[in-house]
Every structure is written in C-alpha cells, then in structure tokens.
Amino acid sequence: MPLLPTLSTFFIVLSAVLVAIGWVLIVKDRRDPHRKVMIAAAVSALTFFIIYLSRTIVVGNTSFGGPDDIKIFYTIFLIFHIFLATVGAVFGIVTLVLAFKRKIGRHRRVGPVTSVIWFCTAVTGVAVYLLLYIIYDGGTTTSMIKAILGG
Numbered sequence: 001m002p003l004l005p006t007l008s009t010f011f012i013v014l015s016a017v018l019v020a021i022g023w024v025l026i027v028k029d030r031r032d033p034h035r036k037v038m039i040a041a042a043v044s045a046l047t048f049f050i051i052y053l054s055r056t057i058v059v060g061n062t063s064f065g066g067p068d069d070i071k072i073f074y075t076i077f078l079i080f081h082i083f084l085a086t087v088g089a090v091f092g093i094v095t096l097v098l099a100f101k102r103k104i105g106r107h108r109r110v111g112p113v114t115s116v117i118w119f120c121t122a123v124t125g126v127a128v129y130l131l132l133y134i135i136y137d138g139g140t141t142t143s144m145i146k147a148i149l150g151g
C-alpha cells in the first residue's frame with residue numbers, strides 16, 4: 001500500500017463521514033455540534049489537499065498501470081473525479097462563508113448540494129485509489145520537480 005495516497009484517501013473519506021454526521025446533527029437541530037463537526041470536515045478536506053499537493057510536487061503523479069483497453073475509461077473517470085473535487089471545494093468554501101456570515105437561509109439551501117457533491121467526490125476518489133494502486137499496480141511516477149529540473 002502506498003503511504004501518501006492511502007493517507008490522503010483516508011482524509012477524503014473521513015471528511016465525507018464528518019459531513020454526513022454534521023448533516024444528521026443539523027437535522028436534529030444540534031447547532032453547535034453541527035458547526036464543530038463541519039469545521040472538522042473542512043480541516044480534514046484541507047489535510048487531504050495538502051498531502052495530495054505535496055506529493056504531486058515532491059514525488060509526482062502516478063500513471064495508470066492497468067490494461068491499455070481500460071486506460072481510457074480510467075482517464076475519463078479520473079477527470080470526472082477531479083471535476084467533482086474542484087466543484088466540491090468551491091461549494092465547500094461558499095457554504096462555510098455563508099455560515100460564518102450568518103446567511104443561514106442561503107447556507108441551508110447550498111449545504112445539502114455541497115454535501116452530496118462531497119459524498120460523490122469521496123466515492124469516486126476511493127475508486128480512483130483502488131484502480132490506481134490496489135486492483136492494478138501503479139504505473140510510472142513522474143516528479144514535477146524532476147520534470148522542471150529536467151532530471
């Protein structure tokens with residue numbers, strides 16, 4: 001099991017679980033726990049992003065090592081996951097800002113959308129992780145720094 005991808009995938013899953021718990025809490029009108037758990041979810045998502053970004057810069061990205069005829073489906077799926085993660089991050093920031101500005105009406109409307117996008121991000125993220133490292137052996141890893149320095 002590769003250490004950094006396993007760790008970053010763990011943090012995506014953790015943040016999705018925390019969002020689910022935070023949703024249940026606000027349905028039960030437990031406001032302070034909702035706030036704390038959702039902030040923890042955001043910190044967990046940020047931790048994922050920091051690990052992912054450091055690995056991309058220092059170690060690099062790993063290419064798909066599975067069969068060639070599946071590669072195109074993997075690539076489309078990966079792009080879909082990246083799209084979800086990007087939209088989810090923007091929605092997450094908007095949801096948090098609305099909460100902190102106490103625009104609770106809009107926060108309530110955007111919150112469920114953000115949560116569902118984030119659940120889909122986590123599920124597709126785990127699938128990418130499984131396809132890239134567990135079901136098949138990862139392909140070559142190219143470092144961004146190596147690429148820049150020509151090493």
Ligand code: HEM
Nearest residue numbers: 023026031035038092095096099100104108111112114115
């Ligand atoms: C599932 C959909 C969501 C609903 C229905 C919802 C609903 C609410 C409501 C009603 C409040 C006001 C509580 C109060 O009056 O003190 C609140 C506060 C808050 N929510 Fe959400 N929320 C949702 C999702 C989220 C998400 C995804 C996040 C984080 C990304 C989040 C972060 C917060 C925070 C930080 C506060 C506290 C704001 C403050 O007290 O300054 N919520 N939410």
